[in-house]
Amino acid sequence: MEETTIRQKKKVRARNLILHLHPPMVPRASIRFTLTFGLGGMSAVLFILQVFTGILLRFLYSPTPNDAYDSILSVENNILFGQLVRNIHHWSGILFVIITFLHLLRTFYTGAFYWKRRWNWIIGIALMVIVIFSNFTGYLLPWDQLAYWAVTVSTSMLNYFPGIGEQLATFVRGGSDVGAPTLLIFYNFHTAILPVTLVLLMSFHFWRVRKNKGVVIPEQEKSEMVPTDPFLVSKELVTALVLIAFVLLLSIFFDAPLRERADPAFSPNPVKAPWYFMGIQELLMHFHPFFAAILIPVLFLAGIIWLPFIKFQKPHEGIWFLTQKGKKLAVTASLISFVGTLGAVLLDEYVIDFESWLSDLSPLLSNGLIPFGILLIILGGTIWLIKKRYNPDKSEMVLFIFTFLMMSYVVLSVIGIWFRGPGMVLSWP
Amino acid sequence: MKIQKQHKEKLNRRSFLKRAWAWLGVIAGIELAAVAFNFLSVGKRKSKHLNPALIKSAGIIESIPPGSVIPFKSGHFYLVRMDDGGFLALSLACTHLGCAISFDGSKKEFICPCHSSVFDMTGNVLKPPAPRALDTYRVFIEGGEVKIDTSKKIRRRGFSIADLVYA
């Protein structure tokens, strides 16, 4: 008698906790795995893994150029499971960026980003940016050659910000070069400011999902409800456990990289930015830095922030790729963009050289505005052709452009990560 | 009539106080922001006096033959002595994205390993993507000794003859 009431009480308490996040009943359609793939939930799980392993590492790490590298070595060699904890932090940090990005794609392609979901899209973009910068600030901390030069190259891009570039780079580094102040600044952002901001924004994000009456589903499927516990909760648990098992396996078999101690007088060849900035670094091989590192990324970010404010005529909510036509357009965009981006990179590498053809002009024109303008014209032409051939509605057209640009960034990243060898010349991996 | 007036006055006082609080709040906010900014930019603060550790000595003039390039990796610069005897201290950092350049003695050129910019002995760009000549540090001669002040990088567009320091 006594026994059962205690157990019941525990169950009620557990349920209360769940009901802080979820309503008691959810539409059956909303818990279909292939609608969301559980990607948002996975991001949250990865965040918890990062906090847990990060706190452990923080007990042993010391944020000065003299001691940082040694403290990492000591974690790896002198601490029981030290290497494993570092590996988990490394791999789930990478997965965090990838999964969050896939989650962004999922909310886009299921039409979950406009109308009442608009603000969650905006908060989501803020989350994406912070997740990337969390990874980036962590990248410097081991203070090895990889970390030092990747951060030198990435922060140097700020120099090309018009007007205030030099001050901006100096401010971010706390000096004219990457050094002790930079390490301290990055450490503070990595272990305090960014995680706290993430927690605040994530709470807001989850609250908005609930306020929107759950995730996006087609209008006609809204009536059939099932109890959250066990239907949704069991799926969430399984997803989380499979993900954690996957991270553990990765971390057991693959060690996080650690190169030689940072040497400010010697750059290894090649020096590469962290992988999620490789698309931008690849752009740098083709454009003036102001275009590659400032203008194009800023325009892109502004574009995706603006997306939910476009006036769409018809709702296509809760269906992957919106419509039959949308599916076709997504495939078409991916193909054109894949071939086009690859072709443009090869052309620019081996044939085109505006900089010496137009050597009288400032590089800002010859290596910036002119090639950028040509690309815009080509993109505009493609859009016009698509309009004539497929007659898409507004949301399908947006889907086409978005897919085109995303594919382009993926191709650029892949080239930068695997197909650039010493001296940054194109080569096989 | 009288009551109404009093009432009005009271409201005025209240709204005045409210406004005063709001302004105090704004001022406090600005103060906090200024303190925070000051904390954050502490790394780049330069002391008024020259830090002696940032002055590097390259030895006496006669020990450096004209037409030579000597790396001072700890000071983050190359000391160049031109054929005519003029001195120039070039920063190691490539002006493209900050990688450390290395000197190719046979060609008398500086090469950046990152995106293969090339610079000549005066620091001028021979091959982009680097957008401008290498930064320099101030060289001065004290008691027959060549000294380099590494506390401040000097930006320039290209080389000018005034950059050279003679004994």
Ligand code: HEM
């Ligand atoms: C720290 C990173 C993030 C976490 C932990 C997170 C978490 C979540 C969770 C748990 C959901 C519920 C549905 C699902 O699981 O798919 C959700 C929904 C949503 N997220 Fe995120 N998210 C993150 C980043 C982003 C990003 C980068 C975007 C896009 C810019 C985004 C946009 C959205 C939108 C629009 C919804 C509503 C989807 C719907 O109602 O169908 N989130 N998020």
Ligand code: FES
């Ligand atoms: S950093 Fe030297 S060429 Fe790019």
